[in-house]
Amino acid sequence: MIDIAQVIEDTAAQLLKIAATKLPSEVKETLLKGEEETEGTLGKSQMHAINENVKLAETHSKPMCQDTGLVSFFIKIGDKFPLRSEVKTALIKATKKATPNIPLRPNAVDMFKGNTKNNVGLRGYVPWFYIDLVEGDNLEIIAMPKGGGSSNVGKMKMVPPGKGIKGVKEFVVEATAAAGPLACPPYTIGVGVGGGEDMCMNLAKKSLLRPLYQYHEDEKIAELEKELVKTLNKLEIGAMGLGEGPSVLDVHMEFAARHPASLPVGVVISCWALRHAGATIDKEGNVEWHPH
């Protein structure tokens, strides 16, 4: 009999390793194309360093950045999947195990007791879980470690609803401009619109999981995403903020319904190292790794 909890733990630890050491293929391709298309030696040298870094990390199976992020998991639990709360327990164990094994930098700091040294918070919130209940008998896990530098430039604003879509665009431009050279560009920008003050940020983060250049299925939103990519690149932030090369690789948006009196907009920014990795486990414990 297969120990499903053990399968989850091993799979999640491996996902953390993949995420930390290997970029999704479309991100890698985009960064290589970015180097090719960058005019100016300053920008080109930065893009070259980024691509060398990505290559070395993958070759040596070592983290591509010293900041291996704050760990979060997006999980979808199927109705017939045999485990429930034990999924969380297994993911916490995986995080603890992965920390010395990969290694991940210990990034969970308790405000009163200091660094926990294992990436697991003392108060039950880290790693953070985004849990969804779905039909079927599978468990889907996506590991997303997010660096502190680019999280520091995330922003939320309750835009006056009268400003409408223009207000949303303005805020995305303002948030990206404020990030400027500070958070290791070229960026991928996640935008969440609607819901409440917390939900828009959740949606913004979730939108970063969509592969680059896969635009929203709603054509209106897809158009808006493409328009924002062009607009934000006019900021001329450039590779590593030096004004040359790509500023923004892509923009992804998710929309929720909003309260009539509110228009919450969340902007979550990823550095060039847009890291995530996923797998699906069926009820027998077979693991299918998502294309990476």
Place this chain on the structure above:
Amino acid sequence: MIHIWKTTSIYHKILNLIISWELVDSPECLWVYEVENFGPLTITIDIHGGNLTEESIKNIAKNKEKILKEL
């Protein structure tokens, strides 16, 4: 406690990577490098008051105003 690791970096051979501080497993530790064939590097802040980050921030602010007018 001082730990000495031998390793190599991307562009230059790092002879000894000395991590000072007891907290080797802490993100807040200090790193001292001994490096061979250092560079070429991009100097972002120089002794003449030049600051590429500040220049970049100013340029981005200017571009932002223009973009917001055209939205």
